[in-house]
Amino acid sequence: MSTPSRLSLTQAPPISVPLRFFFTAPFFGILAALVQINAGPDAVSQWTPTTLAITHLLTLGYISMVMIGAMSQILPVVAGSPLPRPLLVSSVVHTLLTLGVLALASGLLFGRGEAVLIAMFLLGAGLTVFIGAAAYSLILANADNATVSGMRVAIVALAITVVFGLRVAAEHVLHLDLPIAKSWTHAHLTWGFIGWVGILVISVAYEVVPMFQMTPKYPQWMQRWMTKMILVGLLFWTSVYLLAIIDSTIWNILTLLLSFYLAIGLSVFAGVTLYLQSQRQRRIADLTLKFWRLAMVSLLLCTSLWVVGQFWPSLGNWRNIGYLNGMLFIFGFAVSVIIGMLYKIIPFLVWLHLQRQNTRRIKLPNMKEIIPEQRIRWHFVLHLMLLPLLAGVAIKPVWFVYPAATLFGISSLLLLFNIFTALRIYQGYYTSM
Amino acid sequence: MKQELVLDVSDLPPPEPLEKVLEATETLASGQYIRMLHRQEPFPLYDVLGDIGFKHLTRVGQKTSFEIFIWRNSDEAAELAVFTTIGGA
Ligand code: HEM
Numbered sequence: 001m002s003t004p005s006r007l008s009l010t011q012a013p014p015i016s017v018p019l020r021f022f023f024t025a026p027f028f029g030i031l032a033a034l035v036q037i038n039a040g041p042d043a044v045s046q047w048t049p050t051t052l053a054i055t056h057l058l059t060l061g062y063i064s065m066v067m068i069g070a071m072s073q074i075l076p077v078v079a080g081s082p083l084p085r086p087l088l089v090s091s092v093v094h095t096l097l098t099l100g101v102l103a104l105a106s107g108l109l110f111g112r113g114e115a116v117l118i119a120m121f122l123l124g125a126g127l128t129v130f131i132g133a134a135a136y137s138l139i140l141a142n143a144d145n146a147t148v149s150g151m152r153v154a155i156v157a158l159a160i161t162v163v164f165g166l167r168v169a170a171e172h173v174l175h176l177d178l179p180i181a182k183s184w185t186h187a188h189l190t191w192g193f194i195g196w197v198g199i200l201v202i203s204v205a206y207e208v209v210p211m212f213q214m215t216p217k218y219p220q221w222m223q224r225w226m227t228k229m230i231l232v233g234l235l236f237w238t239s240v241y242l243l244a245i246i247d248s249t250i251w252n253i254l255t256l257l258l259s260f261y262l263a264i265g266l267s268v269f270a271g272v273t274l275y276l277q278s279q280r281q282r283r284i285a286d287l288t289l290k291f292w293r294l295a296m297v298s299l300l301l302c303t304s305l306w307v308v309g310q311f312w313p314s315l316g317n318w319r320n321i322g323y324l325n326g327m328l329f330i331f332g333f334a335v336s337v338i339i340g341m342l343y344k345i346i347p348f349l350v351w352l353h354l355q356r357q358n359t360r361r362i363k364l365p366n367m368k369e370i371i372p373e374q375r376i377r378w379h380f381v382l383h384l385m386l387l388p389l390l391a392g393v394a395i396k397p398v399w400f401v402y403p404a405a406t407l408f409g410i411s412s413l414l415l416l417f418n419i420f421t422a423l424r425i426y427q428g429y430y431t432s433m
Numbered sequence: 434m435k436q437e438l439v440l441d442v443s444d445l446p447p448p449e450p451l452e453k454v455l456e457a458t459e460t461l462a463s464g465q466y467i468r469m470l471h472r473q474e475p476f477p478l479y480d481v482l483g484d485i486g487f488k489h490l491t492r493v494g495q496k497t498s499f500e501i502f503i504w505r506n507s508d509e510a511a512e513l514a515v516f517t518t519i520g521g522a
Binding site: 012076077078080211212213214282348351352355356357358359361367 | 446447451480485486
């Protein structure tokens, strides 16, 4: 049977739609490094104003920024279903998100309720527009694609993260110091990390790991059930965890069991990915593969550290274990995946859009020439060096905080430079066509 | 001259399928079309083809998941050949 393809010719959004998000992210990385350098070793701990500020410069300004840009690009390619009004939606979301992160980070850093209040409006509005647009396109998309169904779950998780985020932000505006406050924060960060970042990476992995790294496909049961099982686990965990506020042993044990369940889920994902990568057809290890591997190893370290902490009281009581875990998740897992993906997506986008404009069929650069391989390799080395330094920061802040923050600042600067190079090539050819 | 140019890209990692097929469009003589065999629908390719003056038609394939037929906008002979192939096979 032959089916004429959808002849809507402008499936892919203009190149400026995803690129504005990608280009902004490294600025927030640099800013986070500067804030940490300025605050010094004393600020190294969970819940300090500095940590809250850099956490959001990274989770919203860097990680979510890129993930939103990547979704605007991936939806039409993988699902054949673009975001509605991509130019308008991306301008609105990008502007509100950028201003919102700046307001939130400065509000948390300087303890200014007004700034946090402004951030609540900006981020609430910006992320709601994105969630709405993504939901619209995901509803229209082909449902039996595992990436699409996973992205739906990730969008639900983002919405819940935002709701909890607004809830804890309201406490900062009103300067409430209720005893239950940290429970809401915990629910907020768990949904942000496992739900939004974790599930989105899993959904994207189903598509890109076999495709770019020439590995076998993820097992069918996993594609079908994993993201949904994590969602259900998170929902149970949240209800039980928030009930455990009414301190009782049963609820606490249930919370712990559900946390194990979530940790096992993430570890299975990381383990299967590493296994598939070891089975790949092509032996040449390209750099994307290395970034993904690093991400999976970090994720396994993260979940193991957490589990060990539950059984080994002296480690569990160590003040910085949560800090280290968070940093491993952010830099080791999320940022590694993001850098690896950006170095695939950006050259591809530049090349693709040049091809589209190339009606005179002049000779175009090869995709590999758009960002030199050598510079990506440098970036990998810098990023790899960062991870042991982070462990150092958690153990001996006085020694390690400056080298680690400086290294991440340089790494973000290199990312910015590489993206800029790709844009220059695009513009150079674009104007000559 | 053969009317059909078969291009099996189903084993190639991205971006090679796209690179290969775009190279092939440059060599297409009048009356010829490409039958691209692929493991997935190449949505980004459709945009490029439209912009550089090619038509395409996609159907579920026999050997691979998808078959994409590609020919020049103005090439009526190729278009007829595509429709005959699709109607016949
Ligand atoms: C609308 C968006 C968001 C708002 C308004 C928001 C707001 C907040 C606030 C006010 C806190 C401090 C809570 C406290 O003092 O107890 C917090 C903590 C936290 N948030 Fe968010 N957040 C948002 C999005 C996110 C996202 C998307 C992530 C992760 C992907 C995230 C990760 C975290 C983490 C990890 C912490 C704890 C930091 C620490 O341990 O020191 N947030 N958030």
